[in-house]
Amino acid sequence: KQWYQRRVRGAHMGMFSELAILYSKYNPTKMREHLELFWSRVNIPKVLKAAEQAHLWPELVFLYDKYEEYDNAILTMMAHPTQCWKEPLFKDIITKVANIELYYKALSFYLDYKPMLL
Numbered sequence: 001k002q003w004y005q006r007r008v009r010g011a012h013m014g015m016f017s018e019l020a021i022l023y024s025k026y027n028p029t030k031m032r033e034h035l036e037l038f039w040s041r042v043n044i045p046k047v048l049k050a051a052e053q054a055h056l057w058p059e060l061v062f063l064y065d066k067y068e069e070y071d072n073a074i075l076t077m078m079a080h081p082t083q084c085w086k087e088p089l090f091k092d093i094i095t096k097v098a099n100i101e102l103y104y105k106a107l108s109f110y111l112d113y114k115p116m117l118l
Helices: 002-006 013-025 028-039 044-053 057-066 070-079 087-095 100-113
Strands: none
Touching: 013 028, 013 044, 028 044, 028 057, 044 057, 057 070, 057 087, 070 087, 070 100, 087 100
């Protein structure tokens, strides 16, 4: 990994974005690792679209969090809890939600989905 990171230091943002999109289509298991390494170098709106089209919900939540779209991250977690629910992440993101109505909806969801964790 270190060799790879040194080699791509001067690479264009488009390369990272297109590689993430290709991973979403052809090798979804590699997309998460790629995003964790290079999330700051991808065109997040473009990659968000690809992740949503490929139904990669955990990656979508990850990108929403990095893009500071906390409302969308919570909505995605509530819509697909079996695939992208992570309690610490949910608790972290819920404190950053801008929409008060969504905040209450998320708390209600939490009570229904994981009542023993509160």
